[in-house]
Amino acid sequence: MAWSTQQLATIANTTVNTVRHYHRIGLLPQPERSGNGYKRYGIPHLVRLLRIRRLRELGIALTQIAAMDHDDAASLDELRSLDAELSTTIERLTRVRAELALLLAHEVPAQTPPGFAEMAQEFSPRQQSLLAVYATVFDEPTLEAFRRALSDPDPTDEEFDRLPADATDADVADLARRMAPAARRQRRDHPELVDAAERSPHGEAAAGLILAHAVVELYNPAQLRVLQRLDQIRQDDAPADRP
Structure with a gap:
């Protein structure tokens, strides 16, 4: 036929x-x-x-x-190679689906990095934006240390986020004073976060500029003054921290 x-x-x-x-x-x-x-x-x-x-x-x-x-051997090698490639693809897609499930379950923005979905649900839009910036600037160990630090929030964190732009100098000074103990604990318990820009995949200089831009654009003037006071407190603490 x-x-x-x-x-x-x-x-x-x-x-x-x-x-x-x-x-x-x-x-x-x-x-x-x-x-x-x-x-x-x-x-x-x-x-x-x-x-x-x-x-x-x-x-x-x-x-x-x-x-x-x-070449029958080449044929089998090609199939084995395809199988390995598909296995890698399936693992990646499985991981992506798991991450999507968390994003959807907690209704958080798509830019929320892995491991942060549950806590990011409680973040303000400003905090979510900062988190996205940190996720691209920090290396993986630093980002993991940051996640651990965020899992133990201080009551003053929310006060700082709600601080109005026209807060008085007295309010700024008082909040900075009350935030200082938490800042000291963070430096003690999470030393990876100290000078984190040094280990950034972008390089220290570029990472510093990115973080500086984020802080200036996302925080209001009163919040920036609080951060300045906290930095001054940190500098005043430095001699006592040295052996």
């Missing part, structure tokens, strides 16, 4: 154009022709076409299929 190009394509569940394309690139051998010039395809052509379709379904490129045809 012999089939025409259309009949072969129909049996293999493909198209005439696909069959012709495989002829052009040398993947499918040309069949014999009948006396009237029509192509006459047989079982070997059908099996060959089904093999090509199956390998394409498995994700093998046409150029790779050509190389596999002449």
